[in-house]
Amino acid sequence: MRINVLQHTPNEGPGMIQDWSQAHGHEMYIYHPYQFGYLPTADETDMLVILGGPMSPNDDLPWIKQERELIAKMIEQDKPIFGACFGAQQIAKQLGYNITKAPAKEVGWAPVYLQSQVIPDLPEQMNVLHWHEEMFEIPDEAELLFSSDKVKNQGFVMNHRIIGLQFHFEPKADNVREMVVNDFLYIEGSVLNQTADDILQMTVPVENPEILFNLLDYISKK
Template structure:
């Protein structure tokens, strides 16, 4: 399987998603469209990963529109897709739904609560990294998957092939350090009231990687 990864800022990489690809014998290709402008084609994509970033799907940038064209092609072809934060927003926007200011800016560690058992064996509550102040409208074609105390629309699952999460399960400890040291000013104004040190001192829960693997297994089930 060819796993095509769209990365949108240097400090928000694929983390444990690369581990999942290696364990399963898949090849990963990481694209940086914000810098180089290149995207994979739909025909060469068996799984699309759309990572987070500081931009908004509402920004008027040609590569953002081109990403949505690719997403639409893959939706039409029933190709598995996972979006984190901005990536989940891009999927919702492609489907015709709004991306708007969230009720609260969430940056730091906070629990998320499972809202559906569509994906088997997910815990009822998990501690996730949040790094956002916009949110997606959950597509009518999808099922609400997670909520947090401050923001209801934290995740969705659709057609056994698409999952979008407003937060992050994919970062490992070294990824968290990279995010915080490079983007610590963004922490200001978060409802979670955590400092950069608070965020860095929280070890990534080991269950997060397990859940990331389960989500990727679920959306790729039956695909070679």
Template sequence: MRINILQHSPNEGPGFIKDWALERGHDIYVYHPYYFDGILPNEKDTDMLIILGGPMSPNDDLPWIKDERKLIQELIDRSIPIFGACYGAQQISKTLGYDVSKAPYKEVGWAPVYLKSNSIQNIPPKLSALHWHEEMFEIPKEAELLFSSDLLENQGFLLKNIIGLQFHFEPTKTDIHEIVVNDASYALNNNALNQSPKDILTNDFPSENKETMFKLLDYISQ
């Protein structure tokens, strides 16, 4: 399987998604459309699409952001599995015709998320996830709510072989270090989780997130 990954920031890489792909024997191709002139994969060469997070918004008026949604729609039409994290999940929702808007709370740091669906088996009912956002997606009407948090109901959705998460299960412990040292200032202003960069770095790393990430990707790739 060829897995095409859209990465939107140098400090938000695929993390455990890469580990999953390599363990399953898949080929990985990473694209950086924000940097390399909007280069995107061909939909015919995509067996799974991963859309990672980033500092931009789906509402930004940039050609490559609109081109991403064209690619997403082409893959949805072909029933190709798609996983989106944060900005990536917002892009999926917007592609399907739903709103992306400011969230009632800016969430930056570690906070629990709660499973709201039994469609994917053996997922813990409560998990600790990394949050790094101030926008939110609208849940597509044809999808089911997958996760919620204490501050935001729409934290994840499942639509057939598509999963969108507003938060992050994919970062490894080293990835967390990279995110924080490069984007620490984002946690300092109007953060409803009231966590400093030091708080985020010293939080106990949730080892179950890797297994959960693997289960989510196994589900949509069946």
């Protein structure tokens, strides 16, 4: 399977998604449309991964709109899509739903709570990395999957083929360090009241890779 990844900033890469791809013997191609302007076609994509970034789906940039055109074609072809943060917002935006300021800016580690049993073997509570201040509306076609204490719309699942998460399951320890040392100014104003050191000292939960792999398995298998 060819997994095409859309990466939107140097410090938010695929992380454990790449581990999952390698474990299954898939081929991963990483695109940087914000820098180079190139995107894959739906026909050459077996699975699409859309990562986070500092931009908003509401920004008037050609490549952001082109990404949503690709999402639309992937949905038409019933191919799996996984979106993290900005990526999840792009999916919701393409489906006609609003991207707005969240009730609270969340940056740091905090729990999310399972809201649906549609995907088997997920725990009721997970500790995850948040790095956002906007949120998506849950598409009518989708089911609410996760919520946090501060922001209800933290994740959705749709048609057994699409998962969008407002938070980040994918970063490994090195990836978290990369995010913090490059984007530490963004931490200011977060309701989680964590410093850069607080975030760095938190160990990535050992169960998070298994949970992420479960989510990716769910949308990639019919």
